[in-house]
Amino acid sequence: MxxxxxxxxxxxxxxxxxxxxxxxxxxxxxxxxxxxxxxxxxxxxxxxxxxxxxxxxxxxxxxxxxxxxxxxxxxxxxxxxxxxxxxxxxxxxxxxxxxxxxxxxxxxxxxxxxxxxxxxxxxxxxxxxxxxxxxxxxxxxxxxxxxxxxxxxxxxxxxxxxxxxxxxxxxxxxxxxxxxxxxxxxxxxxxxxxxxxxxxxxxxxxxxxxxxxxxxxxxxxxxxxxxxxxxxxxxxxxxxxxxxxxxxxxxxxxNKSAATEHFVRLKQLAVEHLQSKYSSVYIGVGEAPHILHFGIPDSRNMDAILLDLDLKGICLSAGSACQSGSQKISHVVQAMNLDPKYQYLRMSFGLMNTESEVLEALKLGFEPLHNHT
Ligand SMILES: Cc1ncc(COP(=O)(O)O)c(C=O)c1O
Missing domain, CATH: 3.40.640.10 (Type I PLP-dependent aspartate aminotransferase-like (Major domain))
Known part of the structure; x- marks a missing residue:
């Protein structure tokens, strides 16, 4: 996992x-x-x-x-x-x-x-x-x-x-x-x-x-x-x-500065991977080093995407944990009036995550050739 x-x-x-x-x-x-x-x-x-x-x-x-x-x-x-x-x-x-x-x-x-x-x-x-x-x-x-x-x-x-x-x-x-x-x-x-x-x-x-x-x-x-x-x-x-x-x-x-450096590295890795694998991808502008908000073009609904990731052993969410489980579009995405052609996800990094596991998860979970883009 x-x-x-x-x-x-x-x-x-x-x-x-x-x-x-x-x-x-x-x-x-x-x-x-x-x-x-x-x-x-x-x-x-x-x-x-x-x-x-x-x-x-x-x-x-x-x-x-x-x-x-x-x-x-x-x-x-x-x-x-x-x-x-x-x-x-x-x-x-x-x-x-x-x-x-x-x-x-x-x-x-x-x-x-x-x-x-x-x-x-x-x-x-x-x-x-x-x-x-x-x-x-x-x-x-x-x-x-x-x-x-x-x-x-x-x-x-x-x-x-x-x-x-x-x-x-x-x-x-x-x-x-x-x-x-x-x-x-x-x-x-x-x-x-x-x-x-x-x-x-x-x-x-x-x-x-x-x-x-x-x-x-x-x-x-x-x-x-x-x-x-x-x-x-x-x-x-x-x-x-x-x-x-x-x-x-x-x-x-x-441990703030070391933690921040670690999060920034992982976030950068994820952004580079997503940008290289999708011809069109939304990368959020949020500056928090541990949170990456992104959108991918995917014809499946959010529950199907999350289920697929879950089956592959990748835990991330569509928004705050309190609203996943409901199929509603996040109130945050709605408030920001983001382009409805993307499905928006949140990847949030932790101190225990390593670069190699993040890369592995990205390769497994976000390969548009295998996904339904
Ligand atoms: C920004 C923010 N505020 C409040 C809460 C609620 O925190 P707690 O789970 O401690 O009640 C959360 C938890 O998701 C949060 O992310």
């Missing part, structure tokens, strides 16, 4: 497994227990929080552990609404976890919603964003725009967006799930009020995520049930997950 779907999830790094095992075997206490066993777990919990705070250059009190990015996003946007936001602005290419959370929050609190269109390169118009913000009362808007698109690898111009949100005193939420392996995440530098991260996209376990939430904002727990995570996320903390996430983040953070 050649796994080329690392934007959907990554395998767990062996050092992460070791870190989790340690907790499972010898630090399995409940951090809320007051006895020694619980206090030992609490020490690890707060050490992990301080670790993330240091790396993100924020205050530990602004770091919350959650069950994953979807939960972080929902908590952040609901809390934005509780801070007096009247108008949410997002973009048509955001992950469903953001689009559906914005939809839900706006319905629940009767707020205005604007979904920005993107051009064929997946970019929003900064002029449009600026003029929408200028047309609203100062401090009344929230902007929810991702750092790196999970399907296309397109990067939003975070610094320019941050300048606009600062100028118009809008709150800024940034989904950074796909950015952690190659980019520096700095909420203060980019004037970000809340952001989400997910362990399983960076060689950590599933079921654990992080929310950064600016301490200048009011916090209102969304549900009751305990005072864990200062009420922001009641429920016993996933300690093996948090320990694994910390290790995964540490490895990713210290």
């Amino acid at each position: 050649v796994y080329l779907d690392n934007a959907a999830t990554t395998p767990i790094h062996p050092e992460v497994i070791d870190a989790m095992n340690k907790v499972l075997v010898s630090n399995w206490g409940n951090p809320s227990s007051t006895h020694g066993n619980g206090r030992k777990a609490k020490v690890l919990l707060e050490k992990s929080r301080r670790f993330f705070a240091e790396r993100l250059e924020v205050d530990p009190a602004e770091v919350f552990f959650t069950s994953g990015a979807t939960e972080s996003i929902y908590i952040a946007l609901q809390n934005f609404a509780q801070n007096g936001v009247k108008h949410f602005i997002t973009a048509a290419t955001e992950h469903k976890a953001v689009l559906e959370a914005v939809e839900d929050v706006c319905l629940k609190y009767t707020l205005k919603k604007t979904v920005l269109n993107v051009d064929q390169t997946g970019q929003i118009s900064l002029e449009e964003l600026g003029s929408i913000l200028a047309g609203n009362e100062l401090g009344s808007c929230a902007v929810a725009l991702m750092h790196t698109n999970n399907e296309t690898g397109v990067l939003h111009p975070i610094e320019s967006i941050a300048k606009l949100t600062e100028k118009h005193r809008a709150l800024f939420f940034c989904d950074c799930v796909q950015a952690g392996l190659f980019s520096t995440i700095s909420p203060r530098k980019f004037n970000i009020d809340a952001l989400s991260l997910s362990a399983h996209k960076m060689y950590g376990p599933k079921g654990v995520g992080l929310l950064y939430f600016n301490s200048k904002l009011k916090r209102t727990p969304l549900w009751k049930g305990g005072s864990q995570e200062r009420g922001m996320r009641p429920g016993t903390e996933n300690m093996p997950g948090i320990a694994g996430f910390s290790k995964a983040f540490e490895l990713a953070d210290t």
Whole structure:
């Protein structure tokens, strides 16, 4: 099997497994227990929080552990609404976890919603964003725009967006799930009020995520049930997950430039192969080094293409994992208004992929002579 779907999830790094095992075997206490066993777990919990705070250059009190990015996003946007936001602005290419959370929050609190269109390169118009913000009362808007698109690898111009949100005193939420392996995440530098991260996209376990939430904002727990995570996320903390996430983040953070070089090499290899084998191929412009969005002319439908690749032992996807399985065209491809004569796929590279296996998968899966072009 050649796994080329690392934007959907990554395998767990062996050092992460070791870190989790340690907790499972010898630090399995409940951090809320007051006895020694619980206090030992609490020490690890707060050490992990301080670790993330240091790396993100924020205050530990602004770091919350959650069950994953979807939960972080929902908590952040609901809390934005509780801070007096009247108008949410997002973009048509955001992950469903953001689009559906914005939809839900706006319905629940009767707020205005604007979904920005993107051009064929997946970019929003900064002029449009600026003029929408200028047309609203100062401090009344929230902007929810991702750092790196999970399907296309397109990067939003975070610094320019941050300048606009600062100028118009809008709150800024940034989904950074796909950015952690190659980019520096700095909420203060980019004037970000809340952001989400997910362990399983960076060689950590599933079921654990992080929310950064600016301490200048009011916090209102969304549900009751305990005072864990200062009420922001009641429920016993996933300690093996948090320990694994910390290790995964540490490895990713210290290995960014080597990882980026590796991804760039694999991506280049794939682009060259596709361009040499197809007389006509769409290569996405997304700059994320680990994500290649491409389109091939193929008369088969997407399910048939994916099944064929699967039978050949090649794992990649038509878009985000959450929507594969449904035959619908991805909302991202639709929003970008891409040429319908191509079938669009996402190949996403990982640290464990080698050049030879990528080449082998490309030769096996993408030879138009044998495909139905
Ligand atoms: C950009 C982006 N945001 C949010 C999510 C949701 O993350 P999680 O699986 O941790 O809930 C994903 C996962 O596919 C993603 O790629």
